Amino acid sequence: MSTTCTGNEDWNPEALGEILSNDAGRPVLFTNARILTMDPLIGTMTAADILFVGSLIVGVGPGIITAAGDDNAIVVDCTGMTVVPAVVDTVALVGGRGRRSEYVATLTPGNTTDFLVLPDELAADVPSALATLVSRPEQVRSLVAAGRPVLWAGTDVPGRATAPETGIPAAADLTGSPRVGVWSDQKDFLHQELTADGRYDETRGGRPHAYQGSYWIDGDRIDYLDDLGFWAYGEFKRDELHHAGYVMKPGRGLRPAQ
Structure with a gap:
């Protein structure tokens, strides 16, 4: 359904409810907006639409509204609004990337659905729109991250994600985790032991205890805090651990030297 943009406090409340309860994968269309795509091919469009399904943008431009009924899309009327990327490629802004x-x-289309909706007068360009988000978030009509509203009509969306608490967390008990154990690369140059108490011990090129410290796993990401004070990270991909250019597999090669 489509609602009309009026004051901030009552901006498209029905559409927000539909988006939050959208478990069937319905498309969502923000329509009739000025869109600063920051894409060098597409540029800036007026009276245009942005269509997304889940976390991905699938269409940008005028006329998409004509298919909204066919696709049972949730429609958000953005008359008088500007849509800008919520995550800004600052290198691209100053012309520092040579290829689109x-x-x-x-x-x-194909990129992640991260965007910001503001009244036209508060979004002459992307920097001014972001400045408004930081200094006057109550003026924000919508902030969408990976297809889910974070701010709506200037207030936090119910059930929105909350930021992790600041500070270094306590180590988790990883007893029984399949990711605990020794990981080694194909050349047996790097051996990294992850223990259930959240500690790692790394041997490099036969040099024992080259790096030691704490680690935390969040999904497929692993963060390392070395005892020397620096941070590093890795990523689990199926049965591999990718870290600092190395690809390691579990249970192969020697354990780190004692």
Whole structure:
């Protein structure tokens, strides 16, 4: 359904309810907006639409509203509004990327649905829109992250994600985790032991205890805090651990030297 943009306090409340209860994968269409895509091919459009399904943008431009009824899309009327990327490629802003394919965080079909909706007068360009978000968030009509509203009509959306508490967390008990154990690369140069108490011990090129410290796993990401004070990270991909250019597999090679 479509509602009309009026004051901030009552901006499209029915549409917000539909988006939050959207468990069937219905498309969502923000329509009749000025859109600063930051894409060098698409540029800026007026009276245009941005269509997304889940976390991905699938269409940008005028006329998409004509298919909204066919697709049972949730429609958000953005008359008088400007849509800008919520995540800004500052290198691209100053012309520091040579190829369009290198641009990130543009409102381009296929990219992640991260965008900000503000009244036209508060969004002459992307920097001014972001400045409004930081200094006057109550003026924000919508902030969408990976297809889910974070702010709506100037207030926090119910059930929105909350930021992790600041500070270094306590180590988790990883007893029984399949990711605990020794990981080694194909050349047996790097051996990294992850223990259930949240500690790691790394051997490099036969040098024992080259690096030691704490680690935390969040999904497929692993963060390391070395005892020397620096941070590093890795990523689990199926049965591999990718870290600092190395690809390791579990249970192969030697354990770190004692």
